[in-house]
Amino acid sequence: MLPTPTHMPQLDELSAIIAQNTSDDGVFETSIPRLSLIRFSRQTEPCQTLQHPALCIVVQGSKQVMLADEIYVYGPAKHLVVSVDLPVTGQIIEATPEKPYLCMRLDLDLPALGEMFMEITPATGEPAGGCSKGVCLADTSPQFLDSALRLLRLLASPEDIAYLAPLAERELMYRLLRGPQAHKVRRMLMPDSRLQQVTRAITWIRQNYAAPFSIEQVAAEARMSPSSLHQHFRDVTAMSPLQYQKQLRLQEARRLILTSAVDAATAAQRVGYDSPSQFSREYRRLFGAPPIQDVARLRQEPERFAET
The missing domain is CATH 1.10.10.60 (Homeodomain-like)
Known part of the structure; x- marks a missing residue:
């Protein structure tokens, strides 16, 4: 899935916010708990790391993540969800000084996500059964980007973060639990799965x-x-x-x-x-x-x- 005109206003604003809050290439923690912003102006070497459960939304450029022999490539129209601790190899494959790779990563609060899982009625037609991969790749809808924007906009008003960031994060997690990969996210939260x-x-x-x-x-x-x-x-x-x-x-x-x-x-x-x-x-x-x-x-x- 490529970005559509419906995606572009959100992607442009997300790109601007991340660019304003990243002074150079690297990974930057923010004042919002568990939220990091990532910026790189050139392609990177493959990097092996232990990835903890997280939601990664790329808003500009693209990246590939390798899990053993499996490769996941994603850019502005997709997001990645990692549900367990996994040794992965990540590599930024599209980035330039004029158009750097920009990404937001939210480490998942699994207990809070589990509480939401118990409250939300599954969408009709969700696939059932089976064990899912620890990595899920999904299309990013305009509604999903809207939720991400509400979270990142709080970086401009630090005084609001303590009260509003949990609400914005909860909305984003709701979108995750109701999105195209909801059945996989739900499996990682079921106690006996x-x-x-x-x-x-x-x-x-x-x-x-x-x-x-x-x-x-x-x-x-x-x-x-x-x-x-x-x-x-x-x-x-x-x-x-x-x-x-x-x-x-x-x-x-x-x-x-x-x-x-x-x-x-x-x-x-x-x-x-x-x-x-x-x-x-x-x-x-x-x-x-x-x-x-x-x-x-x-x-x-x-x-x-x-x-x-």
Whole structure:
């Protein structure tokens, strides 16, 4: 779906607000809780990150997000919803100094969204059953953009944020729960859904990623059989539990080397690797360069690898 004349006034105003509140390339937190604004004036290198549950609305330029071997490309007529913690690779693929990539990201308040889910009657004709992916891509309607605008306009009146931002955010979440991907968003909120069981497994792995574990152990934590865990974990994350653990280990090792001034061998040991050669091999496969070269590149051009 491409932007239509109906979308353009909202997109133009959203672009202006984001441009006014971002001084340079990068990711900027705002005075509105959980809301960040993102601006980049050129394409970026692929950036591996752990993406937490969030709503991302691009208003100018475009981006692709890779989850394992699956690629999601979105621009001003689409928005992305991430429902669980996922190791993803993001890359801005359309941006220039004259027309930078501009995006708003709202980290999801899942308890508040869950309360709304219990209050709202599902729309007729919603698909039923099944476990959805942890990433959803949907068309952005003019009504959805109107709700986003009401939230961002509050940046110009800080005195109103404490009272009005929760109302504007609630309206945006209502649109999410009534939009074309509502059935997928609802699945992530249902207490006994497969997605919630996978979320329990993800939470446990994140807390214990540096230690060896058995699939049976994770399945017990998720209250699933091992075979069911394998199937539905891959459905949601596009990877197995062990592949998920590996990505967490490597991303944490990269963070340690970059921010804690530890060497690669020490970082590898801290995240659970017994073999430095295996660590170096898997690090290079994920990040495209050995640890020393990769971190040197990050330090030289940090803005090109920023979380986007």
